Amino acid sequence: MNYSNQNFESTHLDIEYIEDFPKYFDELNYFIKGTDNAYNNLLVETCKEFNLDIFAPWQLQYAIHQYENRLQKYNDKFLVSNIIPLLLKTFKDLGFDFKEDDIYVTTTGFIDNISEVTKYKIIFYFNQDKGIKQYGRYYDIGNVDLKLPGKIEVNLWDKGIESYGIVFHEFGHAIHFLNITNYKYQLLRTNFPTYFSEGLAKIIESVVFDSDWIHRNWDIDKNGVDEIIKAKAILELFTLRINAFLALFEISSYDLKDSPVNLWKYLSKNILYPQVDLKDLFIEQRAVLDNLFHNRYSAFDTVYAILIREHLKNFFK
Numbered sequence: 001m002n003y004s005n006q007n008f009e010s011t012h013l014d015i016e017y018i019e020d021f022p023k024y025f026d027e028l029n030y031f032i033k034g035t036d037n038a039y040n041n042l043l044v045e046t047c048k049e050f051n052l053d054i055f056a057p058w059q060l061q062y063a064i065h066q067y068e069n070r071l072q073k074y075n076d077k078f079l080v081s082n083i084i085p086l087l088l089k090t091f092k093d094l095g096f097d098f099k100e101d102d103i104y105v106t107t108t109g110f111i112d113n114i115s116e117v118t119k120y121k122i123i124f125y126f127n128q129d130k131g132i133k134q135y136g137r138y139y140d141i142g143n144v145d146l147k148l149p150g151k152i153e154v155n156l157w158d159k160g161i162e163s164y165g166i167v168f169h170e171f172g173h174a175i176h177f178l179n180i181t182n183y184k185y186q187l188l189r190t191n192f193p194t195y196f197s198e199g200l201a202k203i204i205e206s207v208v209f210d211s212d213w214i215h216r217n218w219d220i221d222k223n224g225v226d227e228i229i230k231a232k233a234i235l236e237l238f239t240l241r242i243n244a245f246l247a248l249f250e251i252s253s254y255d256l257k258d259s260p261v262n263l264w265k266y267l268s269k270n271i272l273y274p275q276v277d278l279k280d281l282f283i284e285q286r287a288v289l290d291n292l293f294h295n296r297y298s299a300f301d302t303v304y305a306i307l308i309r310e311h312l313k314n315f316f317k
């Protein structure tokens with residue numbers, strides 16, 4: 001087998017991507033700096049509201065839990081049974097041409113009449129198992145010639161704004177993949193960096209946490225909508241800082257000259273717990289550190305997906 005030009009061109013993409021990587025990494029640092037003020041203010045506010053003397057590592061999960069409760073305050077209004085009609089309406093308003101006939105909804109995972117499968121663009125498999133946590137997945141069958149639909153599988157409880165977030169997110173993946181209809185791009189289909197496709201899904205997901213959208217579709221007053229949006233923004237800020245912490249720990253530990261414990265303490269002070277000088281790590285932290293150090297985990301995908309979403313949102317504003 002010889003290396004034709006075509007072979008060279010297909011690997012060329014990867015080379016460019018690796019050379020660009022440090023640039024993305026600078027942007028991550030820039031993003032952490034950009035959220036420093038908001039994060040410091042949030043910690044002060046959190047301490048005041050929940051009567052904490054100081055925001056220490058052992059308070060993180062408690063605080064996240066409290067803000068999750070706030071996000072769920074209006075959950076009774078967000079019925080899962082209304083997701084599909086609202087999804088279709090929302091995308092119609094945004095100019096996407098999805099009709100009820102394009103979608104097949106099943107609660108068993110099977111299609112009644114398999115010969116009709118090519119009629120649909122998306123198959124929704126709704127699982128409602130309260131015993132396990134909510135999740136969503138998108139399966140790209142990815143063959144333009146066979147015209148097979150994409151498949152969205154979700155496990156949702158019966159209500160909650162987060163259920164809407166999950167379905168809209170997966171629908172974002174569906175829109176992305178269903179729009180790759182050019183034969184040439186079929187080759188790239190399996191080779192997207194995760195953060196690229198996640199970034200697009202996160203844009204669609206963010207519609208659910210848009211105050212105008214909530215206001216238009218639900219009978220919740222302005223204060224209520226503000227509460228939801230604020231709780232969501234706070235939870236996202238925590239998630240972003242945690243992932244940024246893990247991503248920076250990961251990248252910095254590649255050419256480590258000092259001990260990983262010192263690196264952990266340094267990043268901890270700079271990114272997650274500015275009010276605390278950690279003397280030593282406690283057992284759980286050491287376990288996470290050990291795990292990270294020996295089994296690499298990439299937090300980049302999550303962080304970059306959010307970066308892409310924010311860039312695109314600013315671009316379209």
Ligand SMILES: [Zn+2]
Nearest residue numbers: 169173198201
């Ligand atoms: Zn996703």
